[in-house]
Amino acid sequence: MISASALDDLRDRNPVPAIAGRWVVLRRGTKAGRMVGPCPICSPDPASRTAARFECEADKWVCAVCQDGGDVIRLVERREGLDFRSAVAWLGGAQEVDPADEARRARDLAEKKARQEAQAANFRERERRKMYRLWSDGQRLAGSPAEAYLARRGLTAPPTASLRFHPRVPYFVSRPKAGGGTQWQPVHEGPAMLAAIVGPEGRFAGVHITWLDLDAPKGKLELTDPETGEVLPAKKVRGSMGGGRIELLRGASAPCLIIGEGIETVLSVYAALVALGRPLDGIAMWSAVSLGNLAGPTARDCRVRHPTAKDRAGRAVRIPGAVPDPEGKAVTIPDHVTDLRLLGDGDSDPFATGLAMERAAARHARPGRRVSIAWPEPGRDFNSMLVA
Template sequence: MTAALTDLAFAEWVAQARAVAVLDELGRRSIVLKRAGTEMVGPCPVCGGRDRFGVHLRKGLWHCRGAGLGGDAIALVQYLDGADFLAACETLTGRPPPRGEGTRASAEDLAAREEARRAREAERDRQSERYREDERRRLYRLWGEASPITGTVAEAYLARRGIANPQSRALRFAADLPYWHGETTDAQGRSRRREIHRGPAMLAAITDGDGTFRGLHMTWLDLATAKGKAEIADPDTGELLPAKKMRGSKQGGAIVLLPGGAGPVRRVFAAEGIETLLSVWVALVATGADLLGTAFLCAGDLGNLAGAAAETIAHPTLLQPDKLGRMRRVRVPGPVPDFASRAMPIPPECTELVLLGDGDSEPFLTEMAMVRAQRRHAALGCDVRVVMAPEGLDFNDLLCGRERVVARAGADALQEQGAAA
């Protein structure tokens, strides 16, 4: 094995050890903690006390206030066993170091640990699947309780954006939908999701390639605002939060805004946003375009539209400081698709795909995502075109004539500067 491959195997071995959940390793050792807000707490297994040892539930990290130590699962095994780094990784993975540093355990111990590790992973997978299914059922109940958008705030919202009700079966309206953000602790010390807003919302169903319901895209509305979307602020920081959220499983799914009729779908228009996609639909209808066999699919975001990248690349301009304060290029998903990843599905009979890109998103990230999506679907034999909105605008801006408003505002500003001079 070459040095490069050996180093890669070692890095993967360490990553596997680091991926073990702290609570799983504590459970394997029969160390019991109790819930206290956002933590699980109890006596330290090493130095005692009553509640000095804790595990942060969201971060997944442990700490002991008595010893002043903490960290991930590797640091935990080092602390509990007095082990070095290699021995801790061996305990967590059930495998000896791949670079031949020598094992610290017997073959029987390693086999038992490997079996326990696989059992933990299988149980985590089962728990994750149960959670996803429970969440899907909760969201499906919300979807079932919602109403068609005709005559609702959602219809008025789309009309304000220049979009007449498209009679899309993928859209519904909820009159009083809660907006959850962060956590709060009740009188018993239990952590609860925090509701910071409640109001009307437009719902869109996310389905997989077989049409099975997978999740919801939710847009909270307020017609008193300029664009009709609710302005929701974090009560702690005052920061404005997105008026849109997605819950459930979006990756590998789509919002089928318009399915293309009863026959085979030969052409697809795809975009990340609902308003972008429906704006293009309105424009095409206005020109009398023949849309039979043409579907309009919304991905929800660029990540689902394009899928994951095979590698990251350096952004040409964006910089961020590293741990030593040195400015480094930000690494972003590149143009080569990872074909093993999931992305928005395109009907197999589709021969023409039009990808719609917003001109008001970060240019380089958007360009990489569009190239990635184009390559992904072209590899399946589809003729793929990318159509971008002008810089600084999206297709809804074009539909509403907002580019003329922007140009007029710029001209007025220049005129005022000239007068001041």
């Protein structure tokens, strides 16, 4: 039996970036103390300078492609195909520590953690206020280029939608600083559609931004990073989205809630209901901003073998399964909702999306609430169906 403090000591002696750095080239991430790069387990190119699937800090790692993560022991287990004891031995073995040293270290660690949490909370609140100012400076959607952007996709927004237009929204990317850490650098400023994100307590939490270029084929900005040549996404969230939502059709205590991942998906279903002349009384419609925020995280040890995706070593990739972790964050569905309709999005990996939607349905299930999942036709999304 290895004591918990001996394992902590082993982890302290083997910071994740140092161990992962034996296999792949990591670079500084956007957050202080965080490193990003190719994944030691699944990346085809360990020397890639642009890969960002793997992120780690001293005591933890996560890979967006493996959809796995944990401490340094877990990393060695996965990378070297070892069991727990062999991974501990691989890292130099556990050594029992002096209880006085251990107590001192636990105290130092707790103090450091409290300082970091206070700093992070401070940063989040400053960002929230900044985003609230941006949102407050926004203009009415009606008659704006954001309305024209939606119209191009056959969409109109309900009058109560939390959507606005802003003529000048800066776009920042993070760059490594000479002396370590990162800094934000503006690479663009221009018109954008803003969507207010409301947090679980009903308070303004952040903004979802879609940069526009009505001369581009899809009406969205096509932006490449002038330094790296990387294609940048036209959409970004600033502030917090965890547990939050974008309210598109507001119904104060509507028993029926229709909710999907993206704004365009939900507005497509709204447009279809309007076109069919369906009454909208008793219906609210929200975007959950992301699939992760709609479905929430997976229960520990509920990972499912992907039928086709393989990692670097040719092993099947394991992805989050259908069993929810009720402690994790996801959009909060009000208790008065008795008819919850989840909108699936057909355009990404159908297997992973299917599991995520099942997880969402399980997570949001309550006695007395009917939960259903609506899917677009295979290979399409609700917007392409609407346009067709």
